[in-house]
Amino acid sequence: MPREGKRIKGSVGERAEARDQLRAELLSAARALADESAGFDSVTVRSVADRVGYTAPIVYQYFANKRALLVGLVDVGFAELADRLGRAQCPEEYARAGGPLLAVATAYWEFAAENPHLYRLMHTLSDVPFGTAKAPAAARECFGVLKAAVELGAPDHPAAKVDDDAVADLLWAHLHGLVSLTLDGRIKGGPRRARELLADLTVSFVGTPLPVE
Amino acid sequence: MPREGKRIKGSVGERAEARDQLRAELLSAARALADESAGFDSVTVRSVADRVGYTAPIVYQYFANKRALLVGLVDVGFAELADRLGRAQCPEEYARAGGPLLAVATAYWEFAAENPHLYRLMHTLSDVPFGTAKAPAAARECFGVLKAAVELGAPDHPAAKVDDDAVADLLWAHLHGLVSLTLDGRIKGGPRRARELLADLTVSFVGTPLPVE
DNA sequence: GGTCGAATTCTAACGTTGATAGAAAAGGAG
DNA sequence: CTCCTTTTCTATCAACGTTAGAATTCGACC
Numbered sequence: 031m032p033r034e035g036k037r038i039k040g041s042v043g044e045r046a047e048a049r050d051q052l053r054a055e056l057l058s059a060a061r062a063l064a065d066e067s068a069g070f071d072s073v074t075v076r077s078v079a080d081r082v083g084y085t086a087p088i089v090y091q092y093f094a095n096k097r098a099l100l101v102g103l104v105d106v107g108f109a110e111l112a113d114r115l116g117r118a119q120c121p122e123e124y125a126r127a128g129g130p131l132l133a134v135a136t137a138y139w140e141f142a143a144e145n146p147h148l149y150r151l152m153h154t155l156s157d158v159p160f161g162t163a164k165a166p167a168a169a170r171e172c173f174g175v176l177k178a179a180v181e182l183g184a185p186d187h188p189a190a191k192v193d194d195d196a197v198a199d200l201l202w203a204h205l206h207g208l209v210s211l212t213l214d215g216r217i218k219g220g221p222r223r224a225r226e227l228l229a230d231l232t233v234s235f236v237g238t239p240l241p242v243e
Numbered sequence: 244m245p246r247e248g249k250r251i252k253g254s255v256g257e258r259a260e261a262r263d264q265l266r267a268e269l270l271s272a273a274r275a276l277a278d279e280s281a282g283f284d285s286v287t288v289r290s291v292a293d294r295v296g297y298t299a300p301i302v303y304q305y306f307a308n309k310r311a312l313l314v315g316l317v318d319v320g321f322a323e324l325a326d327r328l329g330r331a332q333c334p335e336e337y338a339r340a341g342g343p344l345l346a347v348a349t350a351y352w353e354f355a356a357e358n359p360h361l362y363r364l365m366h367t368l369s370d371v372p373f374g375t376a377k378a379p380a381a382a383r384e385c386f387g388v389l390k391a392a393v394e395l396g397a398p399d400h401p402a403a404k405v406d407d408d409a410v411a412d413l414l415w416a417h418l419h420g421l422v423s424l425t426l427d428g429r430i431k432g433g434p435r436r437a438r439e440l441l442a443d444l445t446v447s448f449v450g451t452p453l454p455v456e
Numbered sequence: 457g458g459t460c461g462a463a464t465t466c467t468a469a470c471g472t473t474g475a476t477a478g479a480a481a482a483g484g485a486g
Numbered sequence: 487c488t489c490c491t492t493t494t495c496t497a498t499c500a501a502c503g504t505t506a507g508a509a510t511t512c513g514a515c516c
Contacts, residue, residue, distance in 0.1 A: 037464065039512060075503060085466060087505080096503065153427060154367060189443035192436070199430055200421070200440055200447070207420020208413070214366060217412055223405070227413055230402035234413070234448065250493065252483060288474060298495055300476080309474065 036083070053092045055082045057102050064147040070100065070154075100155055107148045108168035114141045115175040130179035131232040135205055139228055142209040143221065150213060153206070176201050184236045204231055249296070266305045268295045270315050277360040283313065313368055320361045321381035327354045328388040343392035344445040348418055352441055355422040356434065363426060366419070389414050397449045417444055 038048045059081040064070045075096050076086045093099040117123070118137035119130075127133035142149040177198035180187070189196040208231060211217050212224040251262060272294040277283045288309050289299045306312040330336070331350035332343075340346035355362040390411035393400070402409040421444060424430050425437040 037511065039464090074501080076501090086503085087467090088465070090504070091464080153423065153429075187443075188446045189440060192439050192443060195431065196436075196440060196443065199424075200444060203420035203424050203430075203440070203444075204417050205420070206424060207416035207418070210366065210423060211412075211416050211419055217416075218408065223409075226405050227402060227409055227416070230400075230405060230409065231413060231416075233401045234450070237447070237450070250482065252493090287472085289472090299474085300496090301494070303475070304493080 049092075052082070052088075053102075056089060056092055056099065057106060060099060060103055061106075061148060064151075069147050070151050075099075097155075100151060103148065104152050104155055105166050105168065107145065107152045108166050108172060110145070111138070111141050111152075112168040112171040112175070114138075115172055119175045119178060124179075124182070129232070129236075130183035131201070131235060132229065134176060134179040134201075135228055135232050138205045139209060139225065142213065146213050149209065153210065173198060173202065183232075186237060187235070201235060204235065262305075265295070265301075266315075269302060269305055269312065270319060273312060273316055274319075274361060277364075282360050283364050288312075310368075313364060316361065317365050317368055318379050318381065320358065320365045321379050321385060323358070324351070324354050324365075325381040325384040325388070327351075328385055332388045332391060337392075337395070342396050342445070342449075344396035344414070344448060345442065347389060347392040347414075348441055348445050351418045352422060352438065355426065359426050362422065366423065386411060386415065396445075399450060400448070414448060417448065 038052065040048065056078055059078045060070075060073050063073045063077055063081060067073075075089050078099070079086045079088050082088075089096070089099060093102065114137045115134060118127070118133045123133045124130045127136055173195075177195065180197045180201055184197060184201075187197045187200070189200050205228075208217075208224060208228060212221055217224045217227070251265065269291055272291045273283075273286050276286045276290055276294060280286075288302050291312070292299045292301050295301075302309070302312060306315065327350045328347060331340070331346045336346045337343045340349055386408075390408065393410045393414055397410060397414075400410045400413070402413050418441075421430075421437060421441055425434055430437045430440070
């Protein structure tokens with residue numbers, strides 16, 4: 031869709047708005063290009079600019095460099111993931127899915143399945159750490175949902191003795207591990223079977239009774 | 244270290260040997276460059292060739308393209324991981340580490356900690372699937388070790404009902420998830436705390452007794 | 457309403473990268 | 487000593503990220 035108005039114009043307020051919109055269009059363009067071809071390797075600065083009807087240098091009016099553009103997309107990704115997880119975080123969804131863990135795990139899985147390239151980018155782009163502070167707000171939000179689910183769904187997990195966040199960290203790691211290996215084609219049987227494993231992941235996470243002798 | 248003999252020479256048999264050695268040197272050079280700077284992004288065909296005392300086109304005498312060179316390194320990585328896991332797979336190590344799962348998990352963790360860039364490459368380079376067949380032999384070997392450990396260490400895992408490999412798949416996913424997030428700097432507290440989580444991962448994997456009421 | 461100035465966008469170019477073609481050089485075989 | 491194969495390099499290409507500076511456009515002010 032080549033731009034119609036082409037140049038950004040209007041009063042100061044209108045321009046600020048138009049600038050925000052073009053920034054968003056650049057992000058969408060990059061995302062769309064990654065989806066249409068095979069991943070973000072084939073997304074070039076020129077192709078992104080082309081798709082919104084501009085030439086390459088326009089990108090640098092909105093992002094410091096290509097990497098910043100991709101980091102912008104990572105933020106979008108976490109925002110969408112947070113939204114999806116948030117919608118799973120309510121008693122109705124907990125009940126419908128069969129428990130807090132399953133509800134949250136399913137939401138996580140579905141986001142990754144519907145946005146494989148974006149998901150991969152979110153974990154491929156290094157130096158976007160979010161150990162504690164400095165993390166994108168959306169990422170902390172995601173973590174919060176996982177933590178809430180874990181407190182209800184696996185209150186007696188052994189990792190709880192490490193600290194308050196440990197169990198949620200572990201759940202995130204488990205989800206990411208399964209999703210990541212699946213996207214990489216490293217789980218035999220593909221997404222279908224991996225989806226089954228996801229259910230058992232949550233089952234084992236709440237704690238399996240040891241055989242009583 | 245610029246080459247000394249420079250040109251490959253000698254009788255037919257000697258040349259085959261020398262070719263194999265140069266191939267290995269190219270792989271080592273790429274690996275070393277990744278370790279010295281920050282990851283494989285800064286590894287260029289020219290820099291690899293330079294490091295072994297040749298010019299860029301030499302690489303294409305040994306690998307179809309840059310990607311093939313990196314895939315070669317992935318194979319090296321899985322071979323080393325298989326070796327390390329294999330050394331953990333014996334009754335002595337099982338006992339020393341506190342069970343088969345801990346032994347295997349520790350070996351996995353240590354490999355990743357000592358070779359972060361290579362580990363990342365092994366999971367970043369897409370289209371190197373090993374769902375079932377076609378997988379590098381070393382990767383199947385790794386899986387075999389995990390499977391053996393799981394059969395001893397978590398015989399009653401709920402995922403066992405999916406199929407024979409399900410529990411091992413899950414363990415691999417859990418290990419990869421924690422390692423991967425740690426390398427990405429996404430676990431607060433860094434490797435130190437993540438290492439603790441690893442222990443609890445295995446504890447919860449064998450099955451936590453539910454509180455008996 | 458015409459002019460000024462700031463904002464926006466493009467053209468042109470640079471250095472680097474992966475990759476290829478073809479020339480050059482080197483060594484074994486007869 | 488000459489030939490022929492193998493090995494290696496020089497030169498070059500197109501594509502990429504990025505930047506400088508020119509050109510254009512439009513709102514604002516007199």
